[in-house]
Amino acid sequence: MSALDKAPTLLHGTEWTLQIESPAELEALGRVLSVLGIGASLVSREMTVCWLNEEMVRQSGPLMGEPHCFSHYWGREQRCSDCLPALVFRTAAQREGFRERVHRGSAPDSYRVQAIPVADCNGEVRWVLESFVKLSALSHHVSALDVQRVISNLSPTTGAAFVVVDAAHRIVSWSPSASVIFGYPLEGVLGKRVDLLFPAERLGEREQLLAECRATGGVARHESVRVAADGRLVPVAVSATALLDENGEFLGRSTLIEDLSALHQLRARLEAQRELLANITQAAADAIVGLESDGSITSWNHGAEEALGVDALDALGRPLAETVGCPKVHGFLAEVLEKGTVREEAMSWTSRSGKTVAMEVTGTLFADSQGVRRHIVAIARDVSTKLRLERQLMRSEKMAVVGSLAAGLAHEIGTPLNVISATAEFLMMDAPENSREELQTIVAETERISGLVKELLSFARGSKKELTEVDIVSVVHKVGRLVRIPMERKGVRFEVELEDGLPLVCSEPDGLHQALLNVLLNAINAVQDGGRIRLRGHRLADSNAVGLDIEDDGEGVDDAIKERVFDPFFTTNPEGTGLGLSVCARFVQEYGGDISVDDSEWGGARFSLTLPMASAGTRGGSLRATSVSGGERNPTARPHEGGHRP
Numbered sequence: 019m020s021a022l023d024k025a026p027t028l029l030h031g032t033e034w035t036l037q038i039e040s041p042a043e044l045e046a047l048g049r050v051l052s053v054l055g056i057g058a059s060l061v062s063r064e065m066t067v068c069w070l071n072e073e074m075v076r077q078s079g080p081l082m083g084e085p086h087c088f089s090h091y092w093g094r095e096q097r098c099s100d101c102l103p104a105l106v107f108r109t110a111a112q113r114e115g116f117r118e119r120v121h122r123g124s125a126p127d128s129y130r131v132q133a134i135p136v137a138d139c140n141g142e143v144r145w146v147l148e149s150f151v152k153l154s155a156l157s158h159h160v161s162a163l164d165v166q167r168v169i170s171n172l173s174p175t176t177g178a179a180f181v182v183v184d185a186a187h188r189i190v191s192w193s194p195s196a197s198v199i200f201g202y203p204l205e206g207v208l209g210k211r212v213d214l215l216f217p218a219e220r221l222g223e224r225e226q227l228l229a230e231c232r233a234t235g236g237v238a239r240h241e242s243v244r245v246a247a248d249g250r251l252v253p254v255a256v257s258a259t260a261l262l263d264e265n266g267e268f269l270g271r272s273t274l275i276e277d278l279s280a281l282h283q284l285r286a287r288l289e290a291q292r293e294l295l296a297n298i299t300q301a302a303a304d305a306i307v308g309l310e311s312d313g314s315i316t317s318w319n320h321g322a323e324e325a326l327g328v329d330a331l332d333a334l335g336r337p338l339a340e341t342v343g344c345p346k347v348h349g350f351l352a353e354v355l356e357k358g359t360v361r362e363e364a365m366s367w368t369s370r371s372g373k374t375v376a377m378e379v380t381g382t383l384f385a386d387s388q389g390v391r392r393h394i395v396a397i398a399r400d401v402s403t404k405l406r407l408e409r410q411l412m413r414s415e416k417m418a419v420v421g422s423l424a425a426g427l428a429h430e431i432g433t434p435l436n437v438i439s440a441t442a443e444f445l446m447m448d449a450p451e452n453s454r455e456e457l458q459t460i461v462a463e464t465e466r467i468s469g470l471v472k473e474l475l476s477f478a479r480g481s482k483k484e485l486t487e488v489d490i491v492s493v494v495h496k497v498g499r500l501v502r503i504p505m506e507r508k509g510v511r512f513e514v515e516l517e518d519g520l521p522l523v524c525s526e527p528d529g530l531h532q533a534l535l536n537v538l539l540n541a542i543n544a545v546q547d548g549g550r551i552r553l554r555g556h557r558l559a560d561s562n563a564v565g566l567d568i569e570d571d572g573e574g575v576d577d578a579i580k581e582r583v584f585d586p587f588f589t590t591n592p593e594g595t596g597l598g599l600s601v602c603a604r605f606v607q608e609y610g611g612d613i614s615v616d617d618s619e620w621g622g623a624r625f626s627l628t629l630p631m632a633s634a635g636t637r638g639g640s641l642r643a644t645s646v647s648g649g650e651r652n653p654t655a656r657p658h659e660g661g662h663r664p
Contacts, residue, residue, distance in 0.1 A: 035110075036136045036147060041069040044147070048072065057150035060136065061086045061103040074150065102133035103146040110135050110143050116180060116274060127152055128259040128272050179277070182261070184270035187211045187224060191272075199254075199277045201247035215244045217251065231260040231271045241278065253278040305377075305398040313337045313351050316393075325377075325400050327370035338396070343368030354381035354394055367398070374616055376402045406612050409581070428471045435471070439464040485609065487522040487632040488530055490555055490564060497534050501542065509548045516555040522632040523564050525609050530629070533602040537568050537625050540598060544572030550620065558628065563611070566627040569618035580615050602627075 038044065041060050048071030051058045057074035059067050059081070067081045074081075087101055102113045112134040129150045136145040179199050182191030189207045197203055200215065207214070216224055223242065230237050237258040244252050255276040261269040299306050299317075305325045308317030315338055318330040328341060339347035344367050354360050362378045369375055377398045384393045442460040449457055494514060505512050523530075541551050554567045575583060582588050584603035606613045611629045618624040 035143075036134065037139065037141070038136060038145075039139050041145070044069055044071075051149065055152070057152075059148050059150075061146045061148060063107060063144060065103065068145070077150070077152070102131055102148065106133050106135050106146045107143065116178075179275040181212070181273045181275060182270060183212050183273060185228075185268055187213065187228070190270065196275070199246070199252060199275070200244065206247075217243060217245050227256075227258055227271065227273075231258055232268050235260045237271075244275070253282045305396075305400075307338060307396045307398065309338060309351070309394040309396060311351075311355060311392040311394065313339060313347065315341065322398070325369070325375055325398070326367060350379065350381060351394060354383055354396075358383045365398075372619065375400055376405050406614075431471055432468065435464050435468050439468070485524050486526060488525040488527050489522055490520055490530075490566070490629075491516055493527065493530055493534060494553065494555065497531060497538060500535060501538050504539070504542050505551075508542065508545065510542060510545055511548075511550045513550070513552040514554075515552065517557060520555055520564060521557065523629040524632050525611075525629055526605075529605045529609075533605045533627070534566070534568075536598040536602050537627070540625075541568055541570040541572070541623070544623065545570050546572070557631075562631045564629050564631055566629070567624055568627075569620065569624035570622040571618070571620035572622040574617055574621060575615055575623045583615055584613065 044058075044060060048058055048069075052071050052073040055073060057077045058071045059074050060069035062068045065086045067084050067086055070078075070081060086103060102115060105113045112132065114130070114132045117129050117131050129152055131148060131150055133146050133148045135143045136147050138144045179196035180191070180193040181189060181196055184190050189210055189212055192202070192204050192207050196207075202214075212224065213221065220243065227237055237256070239255055239257040241253065241255050244254050246252050255278055256273060258271045258273045260271055299319055302319060302321050303324075305322035306317075306319045307315060307322055310316060315333050315336055318328070318333040322333070323329060326342060333341050338351070339345055342365075344365050346365050350360060350363050350365070359380075359382045361380045363380070365377045365379055367375045367377050378401050379396055379398045381394055381396045384395060439461055442457045442464070446454055446457045446461075494516065498512070498514065501512070538551070538553070545551060550571045552567075552569050554565075554569075556565050556567075557563075558565050579588075584599050588600075603613050606627055606629065609630065611627060613628070614626050616624050616626065
């Protein structure tokens with residue numbers, strides 16, 4: 019017997035495995051398969067074709083030595099994700115499936131493919147034998163049972179249903195996977211119309227499938243919905259190939275139906291996660307802003323709305339730098355585009371009401387669905403409270419140092435001053451007339467220094483008293499009368515705007531009176547003749563506090579010294595002591611408030627006092643847009659001297 023006629027050995031077991039010494043032993047088997055119209059090829063472990071039978075050569079051409087799959091087999095540039103020979107080499111078990119092959123200039127053909135392991139004489143699996151049955155070659159003479167036998171061994175675990183439908187929409191083939199997906203047994207569907215799989219509103223899709231198969235030879239994979247036996251709607255992916263007889267007459271279509279239920283569940287879970295993430299982002303206290311690479315706003319969460327008072331509808335599409343009133347944003351975004359991430363950049367953003375909000379901004383660059391990094395997410399945290407507490411702590415530490423120094427000075431200077439003053443007064447008793455004036459000057463100067471020492475000692479000790487409920491409107495009236503004369507001298511226009519029904523504040527009347535007076539005198543000294551000063555009282559939004567803003571149209575306060583104007587002894591006024599604003603800062607902080615300085619809308623300075631609100635509701639009337647320019651009230655006391663502008 020020649021080598022060509024030598025038959026391969028079938029190894030026994032639960033799976034088919036052929037054993038040969040060389041590919042030449044498959045020639046006899048190949049001729050038999052060719053007679054039956056079955057193509058066959060042998061694939062090596064190197065995934066190259068090392069043998070084909072005549073039918074395979076007729077179907078695909080001479081492929082000896084060519085790579086398996088790819089463009090020669092299936093019209094694609096890379097191997098299938100479920101490549102059957104590759105699976106066989108991994109598992110040493112037979113595999114089967116369906117493939118569509120595309121020949122140039124013709125409609126795609128469907129094949130049932132089986133792959134079995136082939137071992138050498140030592141029992142080692144070295145090859146895979148693939149057989150190809152062209153399903154479109156089935157003629158109308160083949161009965162439904164015959165067609166069913168062709169695909170009856172298709173494993174239900176493949177996840178795809180194979181259904182053959184004739185030209186009259188009757189089911190003539192039904193794979194086991196179809197029974198698993200839809201719940202219909204084989205005997206319950208053969209010969210019935212495929213309408214039972216279509217929801218009522220999708221029956222028109224059945225005609226579209228038929229028309230497209232007749233016209234083009236197949237239907238590309240697309241997603242749709244089918245009905246199971248229990249009434250469930252099953253999301254599916256459907257592709258179809260026309261079945262033709264030997265004369266090219268249309269017989270029906272072979273349909274591959276993939277169950278997408280698991281995929282849809284995964285999509286739903288992903289969508290739920292996206293929605294949860296969006297809700298978390300929207301509800302976050304920090305401002306979270308989505309941006310294009312050019313700085314235009316694509317998303318604006320609730321935290322941003324709260325921090326800046328700008329609605330999302332007003333912010334979307336606008337440049338971030340314009341929306342937050344901060345030119346520094348341009349450089350920040352450029353740095354993010356260059357580095358990918360920039361963390362905790364300090365900025366000052368401006369709210370819709372004109373309030374400056376201290377922010378720490380972190381920006382990160384993200385890629386879009388095409389992998390292009392052009393989306394920026396900026397997370398801005400309001401650190402105004404943090405900075406305020408740090409500022410208060412720093413002031414408290416400075417106050418402690420000043421207090422210690424003042425106490426020491428009072429002790430060390432007070433006694434010598436008393437001795438000098440007493441000696442001068444004693445000498446005045448017997449001093450000649452021409453010396454008495456000089457001695458009086460010594461006594462007056464020692465008294466002035468002694469007064470300054472007492473003021474320092476009082477400042478060091480503080481003057482915190484028991485908290486009471488104070489009516490701001492009443493305090494503003496009193497202070498307005500005191501500053502009337504110095505304002506009249508300079509022709510200053512004084513405007514007072516207090517909201518109706520301002521709540522009482524927790525404070526000490528004399529201290530609040532003195533603090534407000536010092537700030538107003540400071541503003542009077544800062545403005546030119548005929549200048550303008552405005553005092554505005556209002557309840558702070560979302561806060562149990564009342565704000566007092568005193569702003570002027572003077573020269574303002576330089577940014578370099580804004581944090582120092584409340585330091586003890588700091589002043590740029592040659593006639594000032596540098597204690598006026600320090601007293602204000604100490605007072606408001608002792609009672610849980612705060613004081614800050616910023617630029618006014620007129621170009622001058624705006625001092626903002628924040629005072630904690632009392633719990634006993636409101637009292638007092640309202641004073642709105644009142645101009646105090648002189649003449650209508652008589653002052654009851656002289657204004658305190660010593661206000662200054664650094």
